[in-house]
Amino acid sequence: MLANRVQSLTPSLTLGISTKAKQMKQAGIEVINLSIGEPDFFTPQAVKTAGIAAINDNYTKYDAAAGNIELRTAICQKLKRENDLDYSTEQIVVSSGAKYSLTNTLLTITNPGDEVIIPVPYWLSYPEMVKLTGGVPRFVESDFANNFKMTAEQLKAAINDKTKAVIINNPSNPTGAVYSKAELLALAEVCLAHDIFIIADEIYERICYLDSFTSVAQLSTAIKEKTIVVNGMSKSLSMTGWRLGYTASTPQIAKAMGAIQGHLVSHPCTIAQHAAIAGLDSCADDIAAMKKVYRKRRDAAIDIIKQIEGLSIVQPDGAFYIFVNIGHYRSKVDEQSLSLKVCDDMLEKHQVALVPGIAFGNDDFIRLSYAAKLEDISEGLMRLKDYLAQC
Ligand SMILES: Cc1ncc(COP(=O)(O)O)c(C=O)c1O
DSSP: OHHHHHHHHOOOOHHHHHHHHHHHHHOOOOOOEEEOOOOOOOOOHHHHHHHHHHHHOOOSSOOTTTOHHHHHHHHHHHHHHHHHHOGGGGGEEEEEEHHHHHHHHHHOOOTOOOEEEEEEEEOHHHHHHHTTTEEEEEEEOOGGGGGGGOOOHHHHHHTTTEEEOOOOOOOSSTTTOHHHHHHHHHHHHHHTTOEEEEEEETTTTTOOOSSOOOOGGOOOOOHHHHHHHHSSTTTTTTOOGOOOOEEOHHHHHHHHHHHHHHHHOSSSHHHHHHHHHHHHOOOHEEEEEHHHHHHHHHHHHHHHTTSSSSSSEEOOOTTTTEEEOOGGGGGGGOOOOHHHHHHHOOOOOOOOOOOEEGGGTTTTEEEEEOOOOOHHHHHHHHHHHHHHHHO
């Protein structure tokens, strides 16, 4: 008999779909993959060159548990330069992907039975991470009319004696919505009043199409003290496979996180860490170029979606996803899960991979990723239009 924590684990639906799409491709079936949560660009050349140099220079041994000191220095400089945030190197912990940064954060701040507030729709790993680290996910429904951004009132209503933290994902996966400074301030004030931690997952922060992005930690010193900023290289630098994420928090939290990480995984790959220094120091142009392409694709996708009867979307101001409301078709599709049925049919009958909203806690939606070629996005959406017209 395996451990209890495994019994309640839900396998990742997004990974499941991309595996199925890959298997179809291997079997010779052309699949348009609009389900992917990773950039379709290569890692910038400067990062690759630095990675190769790191191997040749023999940076292949153990390093500090909290991460390489030069990389942590580069992260501090990035946070100052781009977010006007002052952190010292002992407040930074570099981990194997933002996924482990989040897990390590939860291990550091939650006790068994503590509740962690997760706004719905949510990135599908949050509930599993909370459960695996002994906590209890507490879901908060938000409104489509407010682009699924949780309000201070909704947050307040979910807080009780057991509440330890709230996860705020900004820009959001799966919706692409971005919280304004005023919205963040209202949420953060509730957190301060109730002494709960803010886990600010800002991994898509550099893929934001608004004039400016506000990190919740920027709002005040008191808010920064209660916030664990989670960020990483995967999305903005197209470094998904290099596995690098980081947190910025108080020295006390960071010290504990470093100690946990030291025992569980030692530290992330030394070579990848050396490569990432180049990513933070000299890839601003690569990031800007990728963002420009994403924006073009986003605008094109929105134009097509607008022409499809019955569909509406959450305003996508960041990341590379569009959360499409298919609720109009619920009465026409005779299945328990609308989003699963639509995504199954689209993959199996029309060779287009999309992610069912049920994976993110809302069955009236599907998630489209525009980390794909423009032609594929257009063709995929045309097939969706034809499919829905026959429902
Ligand atoms: C919202 C969000 N947070 C964190 C992650 C994890 O990123 P990483 O690949 O760095 O572990 C992802 C990846 O899909 C994500 O979408």
